[in-house]
Amino acid sequence: MTRLNAIFIKEIRQIRRDRLSLGLLVLVPAFLLLLYGYALSFDVKHIGVAVLDEDNTRTSRALLDSLFQNQYFDRIGALSSRGEIDYWLKNGKARLALVIPRKFSEDVGRGEHGRVQALIDGVDATVGNVAVGYLDALAERFSLQFAGKGNGILQPLRLESRIWFNPDLRSAHFLVPGLMAMLLMISAVIATSLSIVREKECETIEQINVSAVRPLELIIGKILPYFLICLVTTLTILGVGYFAFGVVVRGSVFLLALSVLVFLFAALGMGLLISAATSSQQEAFQLAIVSTLLPSIILSGLIFPIAGMPAIIRGITFLMIPRYFVSVMRSIILKDASFAVIWPQLAAMLLLGLVFNFLAIMIMGKKH
Numbered sequence: 001m002t003r004l005n006a007i008f009i010k011e012i013r014q015i016r017r018d019r020l021s022l023g024l025l026v027l028v029p030a031f032l033l034l035l036y037g038y039a040l041s042f043d044v045k046h047i048g049v050a051v052l053d054e055d056n057t058r059t060s061r062a063l064l065d066s067l068f069q070n071q072y073f074d075r076i077g078a079l080s081s082r083g084e085i086d087y088w089l090k091n092g093k094a095r096l097a098l099v100i101p102r103k104f105s106e107d108v109g110r111g112e113h114g115r116v117q118a119l120i121d122g123v124d125a126t127v128g129n130v131a132v133g134y135l136d137a138l139a140e141r142f143s144l145q146f147a148g149k150g151n152g153i154l155q156p157l158r159l160e161s162r163i164w165f166n167p168d169l170r171s172a173h174f175l176v177p178g179l180m181a182m183l184l185m186i187s188a189v190i191a192t193s194l195s196i197v198r199e200k201e202c203e204t205i206e207q208i209n210v211s212a213v214r215p216l217e218l219i220i221g222k223i224l225p226y227f228l229i230c231l232v233t234t235l236t237i238l239g240v241g242y243f244a245f246g247v248v249v250r251g252s253v254f255l256l257a258l259s260v261l262v263f264l265f266a267a268l269g270m271g272l273l274i275s276a277a278t279s280s281q282q283e284a285f286q287l288a289i290v291s292t293l294l295p296s297i298i299l300s301g302l303i304f305p306i307a308g309m310p311a312i313i314r315g316i317t318f319l320m321i322p323r324y325f326v327s328v329m330r331s332i333i334l335k336d337a338s339f340a341v342i343w344p345q346l347a348a349m350l351l352l353g354l355v356f357n358f359l360a361i362m363i364m365g366k367k368h
Contacts, residue, residue, distance in 0.1 A: 044130040045071050045308045050094035052079040059105035063116070063157070066142045067098070072134045085119055089164055091341045092331065095121045096131055113158040122166035123330045125174050127305055132161050165334045172245040177329035178302035180237045181322040184260075185267050185296045188230050192271030193288040195222045196364070197278050219361055222275075223268045230264050251332035255339060259332065262346050263325045266353030270321065272360040296322045324348045 049068075053060050068075050076094055079085065088094040099117040108114040118135055122128040139159040166173045196218075241247035249256060271288065278284040298304055299313070300322035306314055317323045324345035331337035 044127050044134075044305050046074045047072060047096055047127065047131055047134075047307065048076040048094045049073050049096045049098055050077045050079050050085070050088045051075055052082065052085070052097065052099045054102045055100050055104040057105040059108055059114075060100045063100065063142055064098075067135075067138050070138070089119065089121050090331075090335050090337060092121075092327070095127060096135075108157075115158050115160055118159060118161045120161060120163050122163035122169050123174050123334050124301075124305065125166060125169040125171045126303075128163055128166070128169050132163075135159055135161065172241075173247055173334060174330060175302075176237070176241040176245055176247045177333045178300070178326045180234065180241075180329055181263070181300060181325040182296040182302060183237065184230055184233060184263065185322050185325075186292050187233060188226060188264060188267035189271040189274070189292045190285065190288045191226045191229070192222065192268050193274040193278075193284040194281050195226070196272065196275035197281050197284045201281055216361055218364060219272060219357065222272060226268060226271075227264055230268075231260070234260050247333065249333050250336040252336075252338075255337075255342065256329075256332050259325070259328045259342065259346060262349045262353070263321065263328075266321045266349045266356065269353045269356030269360060273356045273363070276360045276363040295320050299323065300326045302326055318348075319352075321349055321352055 051064060053064065064075070067073055073096070077088065079088070079097070082099065085097045085099070089097060097119040099119070101115065101117070104114045104116070116139070118132075120128050120131050136159060139157045143157045163169060238249065242249075270291070274284050274287050274291070278287060296302065299306075299317045299320050301317075302322070306317055306323070309317070328342045328345045331342055335341075
């Protein structure tokens with residue numbers, strides 16, 4: 001027992017000195033539980049809806065009031081013509097466009113079905129399916145309320161839903177672009193996070209420090225091999241997505257390549273920052289896993305809709321590189337989006353990349 005007690009005390013002291021590992025073991029699980037406990041939700045709320053009310057009567061306004069008196073749909077804009085629908089849906093300004101045609105109230109007043117068209121962005125199959133279900137339920141409720149007022153027709157409202165960009169609502173079509181972000185993020189950050197810290201553990205970093213190599217040159221030299229590997233991985237994912245799942249790139253190949261380059265610049269910079277700030281490969285690996293794997297799955301919009309998350313969690317997602325890349329990939333591959341649509345996401349990734357790489361250079365410069 002004396003020897004056992006000595007080993008136990010020795011290990012406790014080592015753990016106490018290694019504050020990073022202690023924090024990862026004790027604080028990170030609690031933080032992740034709180035974070036993902038709020039973020040993990042399949043509930044779809046606050047779906048942005050653009051409305052084109054060509055009828056503009058008391059009946060059409062009553063219909064709209066009944067649709068938006070809940071937390072599922074938010075009326076974010078009024079359209080003046082059908083030509084604006086494509087712009088709102090393709091740019092991601094709205095997830096759904098509702099069209100109430102002329103003579104809607106007249107048709108209902110004559111005892112006929114009043115037809116309302118719902119055009120849904122089907123890029124995210126989960127949100128598309130849920131939106132259709134919500135609309136059907138709300139339309140049925142409005143019909144029952146209208147019939148209960150003695151209007152003589154049991155089903156005055158007929159909702160005609162059409163899915164854009166992913167008509168069959170195939171999960172693979174929206175998962176493959178998102179999985180590209182997750183796989184590239186994990187491989188890029190983990191690989192580069194071990195690059196510089198490996199030199200520290202092998203004690204070859206001192207030779208680099210006394211050489212004529214500058215911090216910027218060291219950073220670029222460390223990034224380039226993994227950059228090329230990630231490009232090969234990108235081509236592999238696109239190839240598998242096409243031949244195995246039928247996912248076709250509808251947008252510009254040039255924009256796709258530009259987006260991948262900006263994303264890799266940010267992801268590799270994050271990996272280098274982790275590598276420069278840690279002192280062992282174990283620490284770097286743990287930090288890379290915590291900061292990439294779960295955030296890429298949960299806080300990027302890959303599976304769980306960001307719009308349904310609490311405001312504080314949505315704020316945290318703005319610091320996650322995959323959030324922007326998932327949106328860009330789905331827009332280019334499924335929507336044929338233009339540069340005018342995706343430039344805010346590209347700018348956000350570029351800014352994060354500049355911050356990560358700048359901090360990595362600063363840390364390496366102090367140790368050089």
